[in-house]
Amino acid sequence: MNTISRRHFLKLAGAATALAATPTFLKAQNLSGRVVVVGGGFAGATLAKYLRLWGGGVAVTLVDANPAHISCILSNLVLSNSLNLSQITFNYESLKQLGVNFVQGRATGIEKPNNTTWRVQIAGRTPLDCEHVVLAPGIDFQPITGWVASQVPHAWEAGAQTTLLKQQLQAMPAGGLFIMTIPPKPYRCPPGPYERACVVADYLKRTKPGSKVIILDANPGIVAEAETFTKAFTQTHAGVIEYHPNVALLAVDSNQRIAKTNIGDFKADVLNVIAPQKAGGIVTSAGLTTDGRWAPVNPLNYESTIPGMSGIHIIGDSQGTGQPKSGHIANAEAKVCADAILRAFAGEAPDPAPMTNSACYSPITANTASWLTAVYAYNPATKTMDLVPASFGEAASPTKDNYEDMFDWAANLFADTFA
Numbered sequence: 001m002n003t004i005s006r007r008h009f010l011k012l013a014g015a016a017t018a019l020a021a022t023p024t025f026l027k028a029q030n031l032s033g034r035v036v037v038v039g040g041g042f043a044g045a046t047l048a049k050y051l052r053l054w055g056g057g058v059a060v061t062l063v064d065a066n067p068a069h070i071s072c073i074l075s076n077l078v079l080s081n082s083l084n085l086s087q088i089t090f091n092y093e094s095l096k097q098l099g100v101n102f103v104q105g106r107a108t109g110i111e112k113p114n115n116t117t118w119r120v121q122i123a124g125r126t127p128l129d130c131e132h133v134v135l136a137p138g139i140d141f142q143p144i145t146g147w148v149a150s151q152v153p154h155a156w157e158a159g160a161q162t163t164l165l166k167q168q169l170q171a172m173p174a175g176g177l178f179i180m181t182i183p184p185k186p187y188r189c190p191p192g193p194y195e196r197a198c199v200v201a202d203y204l205k206r207t208k209p210g211s212k213v214i215i216l217d218a219n220p221g222i223v224a225e226a227e228t229f230t231k232a233f234t235q236t237h238a239g240v241i242e243y244h245p246n247v248a249l250l251a252v253d254s255n256q257r258i259a260k261t262n263i264g265d266f267k268a269d270v271l272n273v274i275a276p277q278k279a280g281g282i283v284t285s286a287g288l289t290t291d292g293r294w295a296p297v298n299p300l301n302y303e304s305t306i307p308g309m310s311g312i313h314i315i316g317d318s319q320g321t322g323q324p325k326s327g328h329i330a331n332a333e334a335k336v337c338a339d340a341i342l343r344a345f346a347g348e349a350p351d352p353a354p355m356t357n358s359a360c361y362s363p364i365t366a367n368t369a370s371w372l373t374a375v376y377a378y379n380p381a382t383k384t385m386d387l388v389p390a391s392f393g394e395a396a397s398p399t400k401d402n403y404e405d406m407f408d409w410a411a412n413l414f415a416d417t418f419a
């Protein structure tokens, strides 16, 4: 372990263990039914867990393409060698102990064999029948001419992509150029790209003197924590980070690592294309979007609002309520959705006034971080989840205390989701 102390690591592990032992005192009686959850990330794993904790006899099957989930949260710290991937990898053993049936496989389609049943197709496996399907597959990327992610990583899904970008950064010469592109919003984790620029700049200053970071942002300005990141770019990392707003990425030369944009071509030593995003593939292929990007849902129960799709729910980054795409709020949406599904099994209407909340911590240097938080409440007049203005908060400035708190916050979220 490098800049993450043993104490931090024990904190992460310890919180997970403590919550694993939480008694199932919330178990409701006499409920039965079948739910199939596709995607075991922050949204899907939380949903599966809380359906079992609260739902008594409800049969819950969680399907994920991988045997364990690698968290995007904290994954920028893998790039700077402060964490390794194993510290942010979570298996489904605790969920299995709660009675979740875990199936490793890729969901490929959804059918409706009769009026009350949905059937989820899994590649190479027996299909799964249920009354409620919950889709939580995260994001997919929109294509860009010439862009090959195995050469020019996004690292916006953690795992092999994170390792690839880290290896490219390690191999970069001193005095080299790291270029990243930021897609138009909405995208996964509003402050995340700016955080990455800071983490990479800090790492390059320490290990590759004379290197530079160029940010090509499709948005008209910094999307989240504008004051904090402006200061980080112009003061903390002055002379290293160069920020360009309003840059449209038109094409990529993946062999030469060139970003072709409306303001010219940019050739990098390491090119990181965070491509424009849309709902995970199963959501779009099942016809659950109207714009080809995000799934319209009723925020009271996250059920699709597309005619004929009742009983299919979409949570996490794939849903299109306008709430930010964060792991913290995905966890909150999952609890609202689990509660609504259990009420439906009991013949009841969903809670009419759900609230959700979000938090993001952003490392700015190897030992300071900032944070951002907000609460959302259901507005019955517009049927939307609206920001509660008084709840909005940002760190006054990046501090060491925030950096420490970041690990406590993440440990709690990881435990509440996977343990």
Ligand SMILES: Cc1cc2nc3c(=O)[nH]c(=O)nc-3n(C[C@H](O)[C@H](O)[C@H](O)COP(=O)(O)OP(=O)(O)OC[C@H]3O[C@@H](n4cnc5c(N)ncnc54)[C@H](O)[C@@H]3O)c2cc1C
Pocket: 038, 039, 040, 041, 042, 043, 044, 063, 064, 065, 066, 069, 071, 072, 073, 074, 075, 076, 105, 106, 107, 108, 136, 137, 138, 139, 155, 156, 157, 188, 189, 192, 196, 280, 281, 282, 315, 316, 317, 318, 325, 326, 327, 328, 329, 330, 359, 360, 361, 362
């Ligand atoms: C660098 C970075 C930093 C971030 N920092 C923060 C932060 O500080 N705070 C915060 O709250 N959020 C943060 N986020 C955002 C957060 O990671 C995402 O919002 C969150 O992961 C979304 O959860 P999800 O469950 O919708 O998707 P995911 O967590 O991506 O999970 C999707 C799961 O679905 C599975 N899957 C997909 N398709 C299929 C299929 N067809 N069949 C089976 N399985 C499938 C995948 O294997 C995956 O396990 C960050 C993101 C990044 C990239």
